[in-house]
Amino acid sequence: MTRSGIGRGKLILFGEHAAVYGHTAVGTSLPCRTELSWEPGDRASGQKNPTIETPDEKGPDREVFLALLERARDIGPEYRLPEAGVWHRNGNVPRVGGFGSSAAICVAVSRIILNSQTEIYDRDVHRLANRLEMHFHGTPSGIDTGMAAGRGLAAWMKSGNELPERYPIEMPEWNIIYGALPRTGSTADSVGRLRRLIISGDSTAITAMDELGEIATGFINTAGGGKPDGHLRIFPGLTADLVNRAQEIMASLGLSVPELEVLLNLAGGAGAAGGKLSGGGSGGAFYLCASDRLSRDRIIELLPEQLERKGIELTVPLTALDLGAYS
Numbered sequence: 001m002t003r004s005g006i007g008r009g010k011l012i013l014f015g016e017h018a019a020v021y022g023h024t025a026v027g028t029s030l031p032c033r034t035e036l037s038w039e040p041g042d043r044a045s046g047q048k049n050p051t052i053e054t055p056d057e058k059g060p061d062r063e064v065f066l067a068l069l070e071r072a073r074d075i076g077p078e079y080r081l082p083e084a085g086v087w088h089r090n091g092n093v094p095r096v097g098g099f100g101s102s103a104a105i106c107v108a109v110s111r112i113i114l115n116s117q118t119e120i121y122d123r124d125v126h127r128l129a130n131r132l133e134m135h136f137h138g139t140p141s142g143i144d145t146g147m148a149a150g151r152g153l154a155a156w157m158k159s160g161n162e163l164p165e166r167y168p169i170e171m172p173e174w175n176i177i178y179g180a181l182p183r184t185g186s187t188a189d190s191v192g193r194l195r196r197l198i199i200s201g202d203s204t205a206i207t208a209m210d211e212l213g214e215i216a217t218g219f220i221n222t223a224g225g226g227k228p229d230g231h232l233r234i235f236p237g238l239t240a241d242l243v244n245r246a247q248e249i250m251a252s253l254g255l256s257v258p259e260l261e262v263l264l265n266l267a268g269g270a271g272a273a274g275g276k277l278s279g280g281g282s283g284g285a286f287y288l289c290a291s292d293r294l295s296r297d298r299i300i301e302l303l304p305e306q307l308e309r310k311g312i313e314l315t316v317p318l319t320a321l322d323l324g325a326y327s
Contacts, residue, residue, distance in 0.1 A: 008029040015213060129149060183284045
């Protein structure tokens, strides 16, 4: 019987880096996704046990994909598909910028192995996907694979040595734009540098982690502050203040890049209420927030030309994303 699995791209909104030290993080899945299908060998080629075929994976991609399947087999016999077969992959999760392309494929593989063929968050899928993600990132936090395994906005809170717990967030509509700049360093480098500062007792770094965690909690409280019209009117402004403060802290830690600072300044002139990096920093993913859809659309219209004049190129183009909205 053919199986299918989907893993989504992700965007961290608040709490990146601070989550490593037990603080709350907030993130969302993205519309982009990786789709996998697996067809048993006897239906695929008429042979009982054919060699695994991956017609959509060539060169280094094929080696990475086969390594994931091997890692799953090494974890335990319960993570072994009943027989060999043919795999197909299709998807549009950006492979640059930190939008979770590795997490998405780990989730898609896990759904097929566990025969969990929905997009509803599944803790077992999350657990296996995170173990597979170790192939790409030695000690993943579990947040990326969690976002890739579910749909929508959620808070992530540490639970001892277990994977972080997922708490869906209901909120008013929030109009944001995401994109990515070229990376000047890896997430692993950024995490390692901050870890060394914190281990050495650097008070600035420790205080920054605490405040980033408080900002994430502040966003959750702001988002869930009730449904009265007054709250809806002030929500975009309150949230933009949190976004901008988080960016200030990240920049003070050396996680921003000059191109992002120029972009944020230009975006502000085009009507953005706030903006910050998303994820590891040193370039890569970022997002901007607007007060309404009209402002959001105006930013998408004006900003690319302004960036071109400054010689700033995006590795992932500006993309609109509408989050929340009370039912």
